[in-house]
Amino acid sequence: MTAQDKDPAAAARGAKLASDFTQSLHYDRRLYSEDIAGSIAHARMLGKQGIIDSDEAAKIIEGLQQIEQEISAGTFAWKPDLEDIHMNIESRLHEIIGETAGRLHTARSRNDQVATDTRLWVKKAAQDAANALRQVQEALLQQAQRHTESVLPGYTHLQRGQPVVFAHHLLAYFEMFDRDAGRFLAAKRAADVMPLGSGAMAGSPYPLDRESVAEELGFAAISANSMDAVSDRDFILYYLFAASVTMAHLSRLAEEFIIWSSDEFGFIRLSDEYTSGSSIMPQKRNPDFAELIRGKTGRVYGHLMALLTTVKGLPLTYNRDLQEDKEGLFDAADTVLPALSAAAGMISGMTINADRMRLAADRSYILATDIADYLVGKGVPFRQAYIAVSALAKQSIATGIGFGELTMEHFRSASSLFDDDVMQVTLDSAVAARDVPGGTAPGRVKEALQQAMKRLDAANSEM
Amino acid sequence: MTAQDKDPAAAARGAKLASDFTQSLHYDRRLYSEDIAGSIAHARMLGKQGIIDSDEAAKIIEGLQQIEQEISAGTFAWKPDLEDIHMNIESRLHEIIGETAGRLHTARSRNDQVATDTRLWVKKAAQDAANALRQVQEALLQQAQRHTESVLPGYTHLQRGQPVVFAHHLLAYFEMFDRDAGRFLAAKRAADVMPLGSGAMAGSPYPLDRESVAEELGFAAISANSMDAVSDRDFILYYLFAASVTMAHLSRLAEEFIIWSSDEFGFIRLSDEYTSGSSIMPQKRNPDFAELIRGKTGRVYGHLMALLTTVKGLPLTYNRDLQEDKEGLFDAADTVLPALSAAAGMISGMTINADRMRLAADRSYILATDIADYLVGKGVPFRQAYIAVSALAKQSIATGIGFGELTMEHFRSASSLFDDDVMQVTLDSAVAARDVPGGTAPGRVKEALQQAMKRLDAANSEM
Amino acid sequence: MTAQDKDPAAAARGAKLASDFTQSLHYDRRLYSEDIAGSIAHARMLGKQGIIDSDEAAKIIEGLQQIEQEISAGTFAWKPDLEDIHMNIESRLHEIIGETAGRLHTARSRNDQVATDTRLWVKKAAQDAANALRQVQEALLQQAQRHTESVLPGYTHLQRGQPVVFAHHLLAYFEMFDRDAGRFLAAKRAADVMPLGSGAMAGSPYPLDRESVAEELGFAAISANSMDAVSDRDFILYYLFAASVTMAHLSRLAEEFIIWSSDEFGFIRLSDEYTSGSSIMPQKRNPDFAELIRGKTGRVYGHLMALLTTVKGLPLTYNRDLQEDKEGLFDAADTVLPALSAAAGMISGMTINADRMRLAADRSYILATDIADYLVGKGVPFRQAYIAVSALAKQSIATGIGFGELTMEHFRSASSLFDDDVMQVTLDSAVAARDVPGGTAPGRVKEALQQAMKRLDAANSEM
């Protein structure tokens, strides 16, 4: 007696499970407008080329347009039994226009149809992500403009290192997101090649005009090899890679928001919208959105890894494994877009505690190198300068007085090498001294800000 | 003017996206029965310990039981605005029993509540997976029983290597799935520790009886440290690891089904249920289910990688990142269970073409080592035996006659070392010769089959 | 003209690259002692069973013992041209004992030989990791013993949540590492099955005594199916999974060390050995080791993902892909062992700033729920108690005075519900109140510490 014999319900459950296995309607219905657009363009071309009658073409197009309206109006009757979006649309087209519906399949296979739909979707999704990144960059620039002179410690190893202005810190993220937008646009270009006309894999025996279909659908080019065209999922991998690096950057920003929101740092206060708390612990402001962004980084990485695994070792051409390309893609888009939106909102809505930031710099030792440089600038040999500053440092530890709070007395008691001018070495002078391209001197940062605005305007105008 | 100013709809869309970000109801509603069971046990204990009135406890329990019935009957009115399963249940409890509903929160935090729910769910899911594996093992044994003497080439490097019996090949998978079931049961044990009573993270100031709650819920133990208890997600990682290795094994089996179903191999014919095709190409039987299993391996690996990434570098204790633990888990379960069900169905339903299998062995060179061994057994020095067999091999290539089809004439013309007895070296004799524990000799395989049945019975009786 | 024609050196470089591709000596030489042990046991059994002469067996064993001495003494002349460890040993054996060396190959294939070597290695490596985890647990217990009453804020969302004692926090990691050790021991058990005797994949035609070889090599069992035995890499995946979760836990600890070492937190001071800095910035103590541990988490995850990818979709039995199983394994061991060693050293050597920890708790609002509970305990309805504490909280924000520093005057001005006894609600009373199993009450923590010591002693005695 088998385990299944023992449990008759198990067999039925098994069959149910198995039938669920191949269905994709619950996720691929998002492709409906791409699928209909592709079918309309295909039908129109079939008509023009005389492959089907132009009347038939017109009837098909009208039917498809009606279906699109039904779906967007929410009146379309989805049938899960029909497994996928394509069967649902075809079946409905049949109801509306009868036998002619079947003519739409002429010179097209599910393989090149699905690939075309997905490419149209990725093109849009990649542009959406680039646009969302532009809004995060915009939010960074606006916040940065207010803080071109707010000093805080720059950190390495989460240890205070050198003073920087907050705008400079924010602009570091501007650069990251700029590269991210570039990668999404590269993914878009990768998707911008039309596979339609590749048939199941060998091309079509009909006299297709592939170029005209591509033009109608807004594709930049047609695929050069039919076997590649139905098997290629590089453009989805590219989208997932762009999304992964974007999430990596967002996770870094989120980590900083979380650390800065701690009571111990207290550098920023995120707006109520992006935190949760309790009215009897009003100071406890859980940075939930930042944590979710950081946490959701994993799922996007996971989707990239999933598709890389799926395509590994597949022989040509189409294999059903490739159906696994879409859910991760959709979920990655559903993750990265809200994450970017939340990031923009957090950046715009956060309150900066510039005093706490400055205090953290003041109470530290981050002027040490600047003071040593000062002595060297006065002609003191490096080694002696170094000894003098070490003495200061020992004093600072012993007394708990940060380098930013040192008095002339402290200097003198540490070393006779210090003259009164040393008092001019301050957080502000130290920041101002980093006066190289890319450096944190306020003048350089303002210049960088201007450049960034121009770059963003240029990017926005190309959207 | 910002990008957002240009597109007023974008801001609204942004807010919408952000609000979607924190919702979990669409997936965590699957925890409803675990959540209600946990709440009932908690309420009962609160009543017993006098932390709340026993009347209150009874009222709460009754209300929760009603809610469970509503949900399982499909009459429960889900409110997405309430974000998660817990708020939905609490809100409904309030509607049913009024203010007393609030008493359920006594001595419990969302952190220990969610962790408890998830552990209950994983315990069940892990057992389900183990059971499903048992059914695949059952199917393997039944198929193996029919093929303890069907010879096919055993492959290394996808090259024919040595003859084996098909039952032996199938039993290799029996072993893999046996280890998989063991890992799922280990994941179950990892989940079998109750965190309830850990509060938000520090424990509870109420005189709880944690042991009694654990007993009612069927947990083997209570957690030893409250800070660990609300942060630990090892048991989910364990489930995902067990699922990943199971998918790896299934992908190997699927690959073999796909290769064996090719026209070139033609070793098996999968049943209609698990293939798709076309009536004008009836021999084309696309092994869709096998391909989907192979392809879905990626998504399960991805979920494992996702959660490993999420937990990396999180400070203690609960962080909102951990909310990301459930969707991948659920999807992994929704993948591995139907995959196992489909595998069992494919194994049971497939038709073996034993003739094609044997022919593949016959027409090959896989008796070469056995023939050499035969000579050595006769006292021929190894090197001479080797030269004789090389001569045979050259003949085989030149004439296209496989080693299994050699006549005495062939032997003689290759070398005078061969006597008539060499004709007794056949596929069957070669298989029979591998007569060691774990070897492919039919006697050994039958013995292994008996052992496997006993092991499976023992496992089934422990379910 | 091809690209290669243009660059004649490229062709040569190509050939060189390709030949490097298959070599494994640079990493598999670490298997030498396992390989020799396996060969010795195999030779002895061959002799006992009369498959080779007992003289031959003795000669082979002696030769192998000499080789082991040469390798461990560093006098062995490695020959990279011989590609792998096995060829190097065989070639040397031939030099030492002549033709008899060839008899060692009787009834053994490279496939079952390598699998045996790797299992022996994993068994040892898994035990080593478990032992190293025990030392980290030991270090945690010793540090915890000193801090059973040192109060610090317990954090959720990196926000101060509830007061806990530091020993309790450390014991959370004790639990994690305990589970990790359990997983490594499970990986060891998974490896503890001997494949030798499986031949290339079908078993051996010789009358082997597999059990006696297993016994000599210390294996708990022999493999049940030869085809599985040469293909199975589950035990390596298990090791990599155990290592991955261990690294995840270490990364959490490392993150806390890094945050606690920041000037803003200032909770701990890592010893000089595990930090780097500069003498003119003596307070800057870069927690390099903690960062490296956190950073190296990625590489171990990567090795797990790599092997999962490699085994995906491989048909039975041995495929050369499987050669890829070792480098990631070795590197994972070379990462996790020093990481554990460094973690133990950091835990033992760090200095706790208990005052800063307590101050962080004092200056916060984490007594809010305890004060509300106090009022409720006095019979105040929950809602009124809540209002009173909210008033306190507003005061706390306005004045900057933490809940731990409130005077009776503050209480009275917030609400008339507070009586003098409220002053007894302190950090210490709050901690003491969490008096449930697993809670942070010092008594419970001391108990947990005792239990942990016993568990560790038991574990150590089983090593």
Add this chain to the structure above:
Amino acid sequence: MTAQDKDPAAAARGAKLASDFTQSLHYDRRLYSEDIAGSIAHARMLGKQGIIDSDEAAKIIEGLQQIEQEISAGTFAWKPDLEDIHMNIESRLHEIIGETAGRLHTARSRNDQVATDTRLWVKKAAQDAANALRQVQEALLQQAQRHTESVLPGYTHLQRGQPVVFAHHLLAYFEMFDRDAGRFLAAKRAADVMPLGSGAMAGSPYPLDRESVAEELGFAAISANSMDAVSDRDFILYYLFAASVTMAHLSRLAEEFIIWSSDEFGFIRLSDEYTSGSSIMPQKRNPDFAELIRGKTGRVYGHLMALLTTVKGLPLTYNRDLQEDKEGLFDAADTVLPALSAAAGMISGMTINADRMRLAADRSYILATDIADYLVGKGVPFRQAYIAVSALAKQSIATGIGFGELTMEHFRSASSLFDDDVMQVTLDSAVAARDVPGGTAPGRVKEALQQAMKRLDAANSEM
């Protein structure tokens, strides 16, 4: 007594392990020429800008040039105690030119120095990979040229689908590798930004001429933000992504080589150089290189996942975690380059069995749709045509005669709709019919081949 007390050697071993942990010399010495080039350019600029004396600059440059010669000549004395490549070079420079060596550190930090070295290395490695891809493309084109009319079945689901010419199949890979080269060049551009001058993270207080250094080193631009410049590892992720997709494509090709090399398919014979076997089983040709390529796909994916994990959640700016960026990068390059070289060699050296390929197509049913199309073209309604072909298919199954081997008699007995012209539907006519851009008609394929040659020439001339 602790576990360590019991084992005194363990403590020492622990210390040893920990010290190994931070060393990087064993891998970062590959950066020597980039490091020296960067230092020379930096020193020259310091001299020009008067930041150091021009004599000092000259002395430093000369010393560095000597060191480069020593290293490339193999006479450099590496000191592992000095941990990394940079310390080794600095220490040697000190030996050669004395105190002046210290001046090289002026206005530079290890953070911007290492980032510069790595970018130089990635630029070169990415170009090398693109070049290696060009050679694989070259090999494909040469092989394709010989097979523009060799027909084989095109497969979907590893089932014979439609006839294609072999050149068409090979050109599918040409397209994949073309995209791969594009991604490597994108990674190169991502690396082509010079961070030097960013100091530890805030910029430099010296009047640097960053542009001139960038020009000397061949960088296209200088970094715009110092904090980003020392933290950014996107360009390495990009390289790893490009390498991952390349390996995915290679794994597909490898899988086909393995399947085609099986006895059952027998489509190709890989050259001896890329296979292994045994002289008594000369037909057994293990495709080791193809298997290794397929297997090594995992390690490259793993390196991508590793670095994504490492950068997740890192706060700005430099953290020691980032030291983990190089080993995976180097190993990915050491994998992908030989894999490409082996692929080119396999493609060039393989022998095609065009007869077996054609036979596989002949003996199948893949003309079914073409025959139906033929009837439809004659005016037969689609449904009737379909019925006729189904009858043929049934015959084909019953008799075992493939569609390519049908006689007129077969046709007539299946349906009276078939006239003599149907005999003109052949494999060749079917292939010729797919006469659309991207299709498999030989004319189109030859055209595609011409285009591909032009594209490759253009790409090669841009190298």
